[in-house]
Amino acid sequence: MIENIKDLLQNAQLLQQVKETGSLLDAIKLITAAGAQKGYSFTQGSVAQAIGELMLEKLELPEGELLAVAGGYIPWNTQTVTHGTPGVCCL
Known part of the structure; x- marks a missing residue:
């Protein structure tokens, strides 16, 4: 229908x-x-x-966007800075 x-x-x-x-x-x-x-x-x-x-x-929403909203997804192309190392995330 x-x-x-x-x-x-x-x-x-x-x-x-x-x-x-x-x-x-x-x-x-x-x-x-x-x-x-x-x-x-x-x-x-x-x-x-x-x-x-x-x-x-x-x-x-696509799965990636759902995960991002839920906080379980960090895109690889972001420049997250944790402990002084670009692109490395320590959760």
Whole structure:
């Protein structure tokens, strides 16, 4: 279903309409109607769930960034100075 929604949003006119909506509910209604025109049988609830999943995909960080945020990753190209030695970190 997510792939179907992504396919629908390839339509520049529909994408613009979705961007211009005043609320998430209006965007869901537009996508549901556009899906029906293409022969898909989306419900507003299923579209809302798919949009939520798509939003989570966009928010997910790559593993290296997650580790950096968690404090467990130090990029090799940084010049950490510990005990006077550049590039050496003593944890």
